[in-house]
Amino acid sequence: MEPAIEVNRKNRKIPVAPEMADRCFTCGTCGGGCPATGLVPGWDARKAIRAIVFGLEQEVIDSKWPWVCTLCGRCQYQCPMGIQLMKTFRACRTARDRDKVPGPIHKGTMMNLERGNNLGIPRDDFLFLLADLGVEMENDEEQPTPGFYVPVDKEGANVIVTINSKEPFGEPDDMKFWWRIFYAAKEDWTVSSVNWEGVNWGLFSGDDESMKKQVARVIENARRLKCKTILYPE
Ligand code: SF4
Numbered sequence: 001m002e003p004a005i006e007v008n009r010k011n012r013k014i015p016v017a018p019e020m021a022d023r024c025f026t027c028g029t030c031g032g033g034c035p036a037t038g039l040v041p042g043w044d045a046r047k048a049i050r051a052i053v054f055g056l057e058q059e060v061i062d063s064k065w066p067w068v069c070t071l072c073g074r075c076q077y078q079c080p081m082g083i084q085l086m087k088t089f090r091a092c093r094t095a096r097d098r099d100k101v102p103g104p105i106h107k108g109t110m111m112n113l114e115r116g117n118n119l120g121i122p123r124d125d126f127l128f129l130l131a132d133l134g135v136e137m138e139n140d141e142e143q144p145t146p147g148f149y150v151p152v153d154k155e156g157a158n159v160i161v162t163i164n165s166k167e168p169f170g171e172p173d174d175m176k177f178w179w180r181i182f183y184a185a186k187e188d189w190t191v192s193s194v195n196w197e198g199v200n201w202g203l204f205s206g207d208d209e210s211m212k213k214q215v216a217r218v219i220e221n222a223r224r225l226k227c228k229t230i231l232y233p234e
């Protein structure tokens with residue numbers, strides 16, 4: 001494959017530089033298989049790439065397009081010219097001022113850095129919930145699991161499980177689906193009592209520094225507890 005050529009926008013402060021985007025020949029393959037096509041009037045993957053090639057990246061950054069794109073990567077995989085669409089649309093998110101990031105993902109990212117999870121669940125509440133749910137599952141009338149408990153901070157476990165904070169916050173029983181699999185498989189697993197969040201909103205908000213900090217925390221937990229495998233919820 002030929003070396004990547006970046007669109008020349010040296011005099012622009014916006015860090016959107018799609019590799020080989022200037023080779024787009026408007027085939028439309030990207031938009032044709034994209035789950036976000038049709039969600040934002042006037043935009044699709046092909047139009048967004050073409051806009052950037054023509055120097056209209058600020059219009060893309062200011063639009064809803066980069067935020068309805070799910071970053072699934074299908075377009076990038078299918079593009080016959082090898083254009084890095086997903087990377088480009090995420091860069092558009094990065095270029096958005098933080099106070100203009102839509103939805104809760106920027107606030108959740110900041111909350112995660114401050115308290116170790118996106119929704120700010122206090123450590124004691126989290127540990128109480130895990131213990132309570134463990135007892136509930138052990139004594140479940142229809143499917144009891146004798147001897148079950150949630151192993152917290154278990155050193156040397158095979159798997160360290162990260163958690164989507166929406167589950168302890170609003171859908172706690174959903175955690176039991178995983179736990180039942182671990183129980184049936186006799187898996188050796190654990191949950192960290194700190195920085196246990198498994199959903200990295202720094203990734204989705206385009207905030208690279210926060211994303212790296214959150215990844216580093218998960219790895220630090222795995223190293224501290226000497227676990228071999230990290231499990232992410234999604
Ligand atoms: S698939 Fe690639 S070449 Fe085709 S329109 Fe999309 S970006 Fe352009």
Ligand code: SF4
Pocket residue numbers: 030033034035036037045068069070071072073074075076085086089
């Ligand atoms: S990465 Fe975004 S633009 Fe590409 S196919 Fe997925 S949703 Fe569509």
